[in-house]
Amino acid sequence: MGIFIVLEGIDGAGKSTQAKLLAKWFEEKGYEVVLTKEPTDTAFGKLIRRLVLTGGKEGIIDGARISHEAEALLFAADRAEHVHKLIKPSLEQGKVVISDRYFYSSLAYQWARGLDLNWLVDLNRFAVRPNLTILLDLPVKESMNRINGRKIKTEFDKIAELQRKVRKNYLTLAERFEEIRIINALASMEDIHNDIVALVEHEVLRRIEER
């Protein structure tokens, strides 16, 4: 069985930066790595980017924005394909899978949109649990600074208030899901990478060796 690691956090927390650094670290140790993300690059992921994550006309169906429940279902459908077609087969082949976002994003964001947390947990029950989930925790003010320079912004990027709710939700989720570990994302990229490596060595590799 392989190793499954997830990076989570509000927009601009540094997930993709750290996912790439961690993938390189594992590769240098000789592991075969699958670096992936949600929403995925498949047809489902593209549909989500068009219907949910673009603030313009493309997000409108039959004259109105899609409901938050429909959004949650689309994210879950994308995730089901991700789990069954990529994550599970890669783990069965003994690979290291690193995902930039996973079902915790649905819990944190769609909960912040007003949906019921337990309904979201049930909807995502099919999602295989990671060995380790790293929550990159960053104050919203800093995340807004980091993402402000982007040319294309999602609706979420623009709304600092929503990001505040999402950050609070992630911290609450870290109390509920034992695989979530919090890292201070205000530090330098290098320090954060070193903190992540220490967690991986301690929480994942050592436990596998002890089995």
Ligand SMILES: Nc1ncnc2c1ncn2[C@@H]1O[C@H](COP(=O)(O)OP(=O)(O)OP(=O)(O)O)[C@@H](O)[C@H]1O
């Ligand atoms: N520790 C850090 N200190 C300062 N800037 C950082 C740090 N980590 C990442 N950045 C910068 O912040 C921006 C956002 O980083 P990144 O794309 O990795 O975040 P993300 O969490 O994947 O964002 P999103 O969820 O919105 O895709 C990038 O310009 C990146 O270079």
Ligand SMILES: Cc1cn([C@H]2C[C@H](O)[C@@H](COP(=O)(O)O)O2)c(=O)[nH]c1=O
């Ligand atoms: C998986 C997932 C994502 N989201 C939101 C979170 C972000 O605002 C965007 C994705 O943007 P990124 O730059 O590609 O990280 O989608 C969500 O609301 N629910 C989810 O399940």
